Amino acid sequence: MPQHVVVVGAGVIGLSCALLLQEARYATTAGSRHPSLPPTSTAHRDHAHSLTTFAHMRRLHAAHPRTAGITFLKGIEYLERPGPEYLALSTPSPSGNPVARALPGFRLLDASEFPADGRVTWGCEYDTWCVNPMVYCAFLLRRFAHRGGRVVEREVRRPEEVFALGLGNGGKKNGPESSRGGEVVAVVNASGTGLVPDAEMTVTRGQTCLVAEECDATVTRQNADGSWTFCVPRGFEGGTVIGGTKELNNWDVEPSREVREELLRKFGETYPKILGEKGEMTVLRDIVGRRPTRNGGPRIEGEAVPGAGFVMHAYGLGGRGYELSWGVAEAVVEGVERHVKGGEAKL
Ligand SMILES: Cc1cc2nc3c(=O)[nH]c(=O)nc-3n(C[C@H](O)[C@H](O)[C@H](O)COP(=O)(O)OP(=O)(O)OC[C@H]3O[C@@H](n4cnc5c(N)ncnc54)[C@H](O)[C@@H]3O)c2cc1C
Known part of the structure; x- marks a missing residue:
């Protein structure tokens, strides 16, 4: 009888964890309050997770170029006031800068390639990827189900509640064990905002604004006043997301028309190529999302909950859930394995 792991949450983190747990030969159930699909578009530990994710995305894209929802393209960064970590990238050392070396296709931009307004003082480009979140998460979910994963639509109040639901026995607490079942050895808490009392959790x-135009690069500009101007092309006929605000502790779900105009104006000035012959972008809709932000960084650690069982937390990914997803999923499998084999799971 296989050991069973239940993943709470079917966003990008839950689905990535569920797939890697399946590969590690755990019978896996993904439970979510909603049928799935994500809410929005698209330190050292984080850096490692992003490199791991890059490698996974490259493999997935190579194997499923038309169906995974992943696009490889150039990433362009413009900074009005670069900090020392960026300026260090401009100083060639004999061995080369390790950060630049880790970024495939890295190239410093010449000042002649900066936006025409004259305020950008540093820029670079590198090879990167982006996803169409609807296509990508549907792809992950299909893959999980096709490999025998079970998906349950259910709201839970706490991750540890899952131990009492009998999901390892086909959903019946005292029922016969199904062929997919077995003892629930761990619950993965990939609920985005955590589902547990955590004073460090908030939202950003x-x-x-989603526009119809397809952009040929993902462009990010850090402005001197601390604001951001960026675009994330979705690919797969999904248009391009033009952003965006980052407002810590703001729970307002209503979009502002003035903010939309400002975002479009600033991006058009930064990367006029997107305007094409028409000279403007075609607005499809405003989007307001909440990044599940945790002061001090995401919580990726195991917890033995008295009277219940082992919970592996993987929440609070803020604005980087996609970027770090496969690195987080690998850490989660490692934590579950350590618990099952009798060790610690603090990563
Ligand atoms: C404007 C904006 C721009 C962004 N840009 C980027 C970007 O460029 N790059 C990037 O990497 N990330 C970006 N993000 C962040 C990214 O969207 C998140 O980090 C990511 O979606 C978090 O994924 P998750 O799986 O942790 O959580 P979620 O996607 O929130 O999934 C949580 C899951 O848990 C389930 N769940 C929650 N509570 C319960 C419950 N009580 N019972 C059962 N199930 C439950 C939900 O139904 C859902 O399936 C952006 C976000 C926003 C808002």
């Missing part, structure tokens, strides 16, 4: 509101 993000207002963006």
Whole structure:
């Protein structure tokens, strides 16, 4: 009888964890309050997770170029006031800068390639990827189900509640064990905002605007006043997300028309190529999302909950859930394995 792991949450983190747990030969159930699909578009530990994710995305894209929802393209960064970590990238050392070396296709931009307004003082480009979240998460979910994963639509109040639901026995607490079942050895808490009392959890509101134009690069500009101007092309006929605000502790779900106009104006000035012959972008809709932000960084650690069982937390990914997803999923499998084999699971 296989050991069973239940993943709470079917966003990008829950689905990535569920797939890697399946590969590690655990019978896996993904439970979610909603049928799935994500809410929005698209330190050292984080850096490692982003490199791991890059490698996974490259493999997935190579194997499923038309169906995974992943696009490889150039990433362009413009900074009005670069900090020392960026300036260090401009100083060639004999061995080369390790950060630049880790970024495939890295190239410093010449000042002649900066936006025409004259305020950008540093820029670079590198090879990167982006996803169409609807296509990508549907792809992950299909893959999980096709490999025998079970998906349950259910709201839980706490991750540890899952131990009492009998999901390892086909959903019946005292029922016969199904062929997919077995003892629930761990619950993965990939609920985005955590589902447990955590004083460090909050949200960062993000207002963006979806336009019909397809952009040929993902562009990010850090402005001197601390604001951001960026675009994330979705690919797969999904248009481009133009952003965006980052408002800590703001829970407002209503978009502002003035903010939309400002975002479009600033991005058009930064990357006029997107305007094409028409000279303007075609607005499809405003988007307001909440990044599940945790002061001090995401919580990725195991917890033995008295009277219940082992919970592996993987929440609070803020504005980087996609970027770090496969690195987080690998850490989660490692934590579950350590618990099952009798060790610690603090990563
Ligand atoms: C404007 C904006 C721009 C962004 N840009 C980027 C970007 O460029 N790059 C990037 O990497 N990330 C970006 N993000 C962040 C990214 O969207 C999140 O980090 C990511 O979606 C978090 O994924 P998750 O799986 O942890 O949580 P979620 O996607 O929130 O999934 C949580 C899951 O848990 C389930 N759940 C929650 N509570 C319960 C419950 N009580 N019972 C059962 N199930 C439950 C939900 O139904 C859902 O399936 C952006 C976000 C916003 C808002």
